[in-house]
Amino acid sequence: MSDDIAVGIDLGTSYSAVAAVTEAGASPQVLPNEWGDRTHASVVSFLEDGSVLVGNDAKKNIITNAESTVYSAKRLIGRFFFSDEVKKAQAVMPYRIVEGPNNAVRLQVRERDLAVPEISGLVLKEMKAIAETALGREVKKAVITCPAYFNDNQRQATKDAGRIAGLEVLRIINEPTAAALAYGFGRDISQKICVYDLGGGTFDVSILEIGKDVFEVLSTAGDTYLGGDDFDDRIMTWLADDFLTRHGLDLRQNRFCLQMLKEAGERAKIEVGRDGVASIHVPGICQSPEGEVLDLRGKLTTDQFNRMVMDLVQRTFKVCDEALQSARLTAGDVDAVILVGGPTRLPIVRNSVRHYFQKEPMSGVDPDEAVAVGAALQAHALLNRNAAEYGQASYLLDVTPLSLRVGTVGGFTEKIIEKNTPIPIEKSKTFTTSRDGQDRVKIRVYQGESNRAEGCELLGEFEFKGFRVAQRGAVQIQVTFEIDSNGIVNVSAADLETGQRTSTTISLSSGLSEKDLRAAIDHNAELELARGPRA
Amino acid sequence: MDAQFLIEVETLAGSLDQLDYFAILKLPQGATPAELKAAYYRESRAYHPDRFAAFPNAALRDLVGRIYRRINEAYTVLRDDRKRARYQADVSGPDRAAKLRFTEVEEAAVKDEQKRKLEEQLGQTPNGRKFYAAALVELEAARLEGAERALKSALMYEPENARFKEQLATVQRELDKGRAKGDVFKIK
Numbered sequence: 001m002s003d004d005i006a007v008g009i010d011l012g013t014s015y016s017a018v019a020a021v022t023e024a025g026a027s028p029q030v031l032p033n034e035w036g037d038r039t040h041a042s043v044v045s046f047l048e049d050g051s052v053l054v055g056n057d058a059k060k061n062i063i064t065n066a067e068s069t070v071y072s073a074k075r076l077i078g079r080f081f082f083s084d085e086v087k088k089a090q091a092v093m094p095y096r097i098v099e100g101p102n103n104a105v106r107l108q109v110r111e112r113d114l115a116v117p118e119i120s121g122l123v124l125k126e127m128k129a130i131a132e133t134a135l136g137r138e139v140k141k142a143v144i145t146c147p148a149y150f151n152d153n154q155r156q157a158t159k160d161a162g163r164i165a166g167l168e169v170l171r172i173i174n175e176p177t178a179a180a181l182a183y184g185f186g187r188d189i190s191q192k193i194c195v196y197d198l199g200g201g202t203f204d205v206s207i208l209e210i211g212k213d214v215f216e217v218l219s220t221a222g223d224t225y226l227g228g229d230d231f232d233d234r235i236m237t238w239l240a241d242d243f244l245t246r247h248g249l250d251l252r253q254n255r256f257c258l259q260m261l262k263e264a265g266e267r268a269k270i271e272v273g274r275d276g277v278a279s280i281h282v283p284g285i286c287q288s289p290e291g292e293v294l295d296l297r298g299k300l301t302t303d304q305f306n307r308m309v310m311d312l313v314q315r316t317f318k319v320c321d322e323a324l325q326s327a328r329l330t331a332g333d334v335d336a337v338i339l340v341g342g343p344t345r346l347p348i349v350r351n352s353v354r355h356y357f358q359k360e361p362m363s364g365v366d367p368d369e370a371v372a373v374g375a376a377l378q379a380h381a382l383l384n385r386n387a388a389e390y391g392q393a394s395y396l397l398d399v400t401p402l403s404l405r406v407g408t409v410g411g412f413t414e415k416i417i418e419k420n421t422p423i424p425i426e427k428s429k430t431f432t433t434s435r436d437g438q439d440r441v442k443i444r445v446y447q448g449e450s451n452r453a454e455g456c457e458l459l460g461e462f463e464f465k466g467f468r469v470a471q472r473g474a475v476q477i478q479v480t481f482e483i484d485s486n487g488i489v490n491v492s493a494a495d496l497e498t499g500q501r502t503s504t505t506i507s508l509s510s511g512l513s514e515k516d517l518r519a520a521i522d523h524n525a526e527l528e529l530a531r532g533p534r535a
Numbered sequence: 536m537d538a539q540f541l542i543e544v545e546t547l548a549g550s551l552d553q554l555d556y557f558a559i560l561k562l563p564q565g566a567t568p569a570e571l572k573a574a575y576y577r578e579s580r581a582y583h584p585d586r587f588a589a590f591p592n593a594a595l596r597d598l599v600g601r602i603y604r605r606i607n608e609a610y611t612v613l614r615d616d617r618k619r620a621r622y623q624a625d626v627s628g629p630d631r632a633a634k635l636r637f638t639e640v641e642e643a644a645v646k647d648e649q650k651r652k653l654e655e656q657l658g659q660t661p662n663g664r665k666f667y668a669a670a671l672v673e674l675e676a677a678r679l680e681g682a683e684r685a686l687k688s689a690l691m692y693e694p695e696n697a698r699f700k701e702q703l704a705t706v707q708r709e710l711d712k713g714r715a716k717g718d719v720f721k722i723k
Contacts, residue, residue, distance in 0.1 A: 170588065214576045382588040395583045422607040424584065424600065482604070485584060 006141035006170055006383045007031070007131045008178070008375025011120060011158065013074040013227060014200030015039040015342070017372035018127040020135065021380035028182075028376035030369050031134040034531075039368050040130070044122045045069040046110050053530040054126035063259045066094035068109050072229065073119040075201045077161070078154030078511075080458075081105050085225065094255045104512075115512055117157045118520050121164030122527065128165060129529055142167045143379040145371050147202040148174035149222025149401045151447045152459045152489045156511050159486065164520045170382045172486040175199070176206035177217060177398055178374030179340045183365050184210045185377050185394055191335035192218075194323075196353055196361075197371075198316060199341040201227040205320050207327040207334070216397040219326035219420045221319045226312065228269070228343035234308040235265035239280065239298055247294055249286060257286050264296060272305045273346040306348045313352050320356065326420050337361045340370055397422055400483050402457075407444035411453050416481050419449065426482040430496060433475050440465045441477055445491060464493040464502040477502065541595065548598040555626045555635050556609035564623060568614070575610045582606060612637045656698055663692040667699060674706070679713070682706050 007020045008028070017039045019030045030038050037056055045058035046068040053061065061069045072093070079085050081099045090097045098113065100106035106113040124144070131139045144167075146158045155172050162169035176195035183193070190211050197204040204222040208215055240251045240261060251257040264282050271278035282296040324330060339361045343349060353361055366373075381394060399420045405413035406429070417427050431441055441464045448456030468475050476496040483489055493502045512520065557564050560574040582603045587596050612618045618637060625634035658664035670685035686703040693699060 211576055214579060216576075378585075382585060385589045393580075393586070395579050395585065397579055397583075418611075421611050424604050425607045425611070426604050427608075 004141065004383055005135065005137065005139060006143065006379035007127075007139055008143045008145070008372050008377070008379045009124060009127050010145050010175070010178070010372035010375060011074065011123060011127075011161070012042055012199055012371075013072055013202065013229070014042060015368065016042045016123055016127055017369060018131050019369070019372040019376035020131060020139075021376050022135065024384065028373045028380070030372055031131050033130045034133060040123075040126065041071070042074065042120075042123050043069060043071040044073070044119050047530055051528045051530040052122055054122055062094070063256070063263065066255060066259055067096070070095050070107055070109065070119050072201060073107075073116050073123075075229075076105050076107075077116045077120060078151070078157035079105060079116075092258065094259060115516065115520065117161040117164055117512065118524065120158065120161035121520065121524050122529075124161055124165035124167060125524060125527075126529055128167060140166070140168055141170055141379070141383065143171045143173055143375045143382065144169055145173055145175045145178050145375050147197075147199070147222060147224060148176050148204040148206050148220040149202065149224050150487070151402055151457050152487070153457065153511065154224075155486060155488050159488070160512055160517060160520075163517065164524045166521065166525060170379060172488070173375060173378055173396065174204070174206065174217075174220070174398055174401075174487070175371045176204050176220065176340065177208070177215065177396055178372075178378065179338055179365065179370040180206065180208045180210065180215055181374035181377050181394060181396065182370040183336075183338050183362065184215065185374075188212055192329065192333055193336045193338060194320070194334045194357065195338045195340060196316070196320070196344065197340040198343045198349060199227050200343075201229055203227060203316055203319060205316075205323040207323050207329060213393050214395045214397060217399045217422075218329070219323045220399060220401045221323035221326065222401065223315065223319055226315060228341070230312055231269050231309050231343060231346075232262060232265040234312070235268050235300065235305070236261050238300075238304075238308060239264065239268075239296060242298060243285075243296060247288060249288065249294070251286060251296070254286065260285050261296070268298075268300050269305070269346070272300050272302055273348075276302050278305075302347070309348065313348055316349075317352070317356050331357045334359070338365050338370070340365070340367050342368060398485070398487070399423060400425070400487055402447040403449055404481055404483065404489060405446040405448065405456060407446060407453050412451055413446050413448075413453050413456060417483060421483075423483045423487060424485050426480055428478050428480045431477045431479055433470075433472050433477075436472050437469055438472065438475075439467075439469050441467075441493075443479065443491075445481070445489065447489075459489060460506045462491050462493075463505045465505070466502045467495040467500065468498065544595065544598050544602065548601050551601065551605050552635065555631075556613055556622065556637075557626075559605055559609045560613070562613075564627075566613075571610070571613055575606070578606050579603075608636070658689065658693060658696065658699075660692045663689050663696065663699070665689075666692070670702065670706075679706055679710050683710060 005020060007018050010017045017030055019028050021028045032038050040055040041059040043058040043062065045053040045061040045065055047053055058069060062071055075085055076089055080103045082103060086097060086105055096108040098106050098108050105116055107119060128139050142162060144158060144162050146155055159169050159172055176197045179195050179197065180193060192209050195206045202222065202224045203226040206220040207218045209218055244250050251261050260282050264280050268278040268280050278300040280298040284293050285296040287293055334357055337353060337357050337359055344367050350361060400417065400423050401419060403415050403419045404417040405415050408414050416429060417425060442461055444461045445459045446453060446456035447459055450456050464477060467477055477493050478496045479491060479493045481491055492504060494500060560578060562570060562574050582599055584600050584603050587599050590596060612622050622637050658667045666685045666689035670682045670689060673681035673685055683706050686699055686706060690699050
């Protein structure tokens, strides 16, 4: 057995966690930080002295140090600047979101432009530090999880974030698949299961068939615009509207008030889920024009809350329908339902899931820790050549969540690889020149389910050069599309007749260039993580 | 990892392009869906790239990757009833060597063929469709001569339409029968 170690990291929208298998045959452990916290807010606060504070302490700075504290960066990772999600974030986030090169997103913090993977890279750096302290050794390798419904851009950016943090990313695995692994590993079961993963910012459903050591994902579906944050938003809106009618002041107009409101919303959600009723009191949330200091007060009952969020909960079941249909199953065929993510603690979610599947969701799977635990199992398996020999083998047969397409004339697209196809997979398509003497061929690659290019996500434009120059139609270029085990797309091309590989250039990509990536790695290494005493 | 396995991997990777999907999954052509799944799991346990992730031998990992991608491709096609039926016909036919890998291009060709057949049912040109529709109305009303006229007109626009020709032949046969009896208008 090698002396190496690799950790599993659940890089969440709101909270992250890190876990590891410390020795062969041992069960994976979630690694706590020095204060005993097992989950850590995915919040990065840039302090005045140039250091960065990450985690639950940084979360407190969202209000006091709003412009220099970045949270929910995962909502922005791998997105183009013109996307709806970025526009929405610009309106509500206290930190500055600006446009970078190639339609990329940059966050402006303390006079510096940071790419989104750099922020996630700092969260990962903190996870790495926590693991190193807990294990008492250096950690260089990791498996990082991402939502199953993440597209290629988002996966690539997540992988970049790992590299920026100084980690060798052994694999990007899907969060529901990791949770399924945590549930079924070493239990020798044969079941069809559904993983219902409602996180802070995304919702995923995966249907898996477990056959002892084989975990076959039958289908996956999701909504990258639906999560616990949306539940908070509903409470916020209700509180703010109520305050507006009482005092004639809109709390959403001021970023400081908005953050206090957001915090109150989140707290009320957790309280109402736990106790059935939440009393909200934020003293001194703002001042009236007359100089009177006003408090925010409210009482939220379960009934009220359920009515506010019922449509969001219903939306998750549309996604479940879609996943079951792709797997050619009905809700009754599912042997076990696993809940993952903080919001699944809410009674309304649990009850609705029970009602939909006509089955009690599995207990014994920790919704906050299952993903990190599964990632740690996979990290351990990838590092050890002989895992099979001591019964540690498990095979994840995952799928691609979105269809891969190429752009054709008139703004249409043509499907190359169907969604829910097992990965890794490759498929070739032959293109031909359309003009005499043409020396390059450009293709645009998309992911999505629409026939129209505008309904899909652009992954990039690939340009092939270096094939024979001849009359139009005489040269045939075979383009091979490969989706690897990380769900990341690779495209290569060759002259069909001569077999000569052509050179490939990617333009119009949202990712970081190699040069930017190196600069980011250096910058990340320079930044020091603040480890102040806890108040 | 023993030398035996290395040789096995190299031989298999080298012969991928000569094998059909059944051979890749080591299955008989008549395999049931349950057998297909069992074979897929068995081959996954043997060739899943994760098993070899920690091996320093990059060439081996590359070969295993190639094999496993083909295993996934085979499973994807064979688990789909429609694709499997077509694939099975392809590899049993004379073009076997060229059709060992299922391509969506052929899929598109099949769709075009279906579309063409459907269009032929109704006509491919606006005028062809118009006269053919008129012919059907005449037939419905048992006016055979009208139907014959309309079908002949339709065929002027689509001389190759097999469906039209067939219909015209039927109508003309009916007409001949009627004429033989000298009772043109009472044919049902």
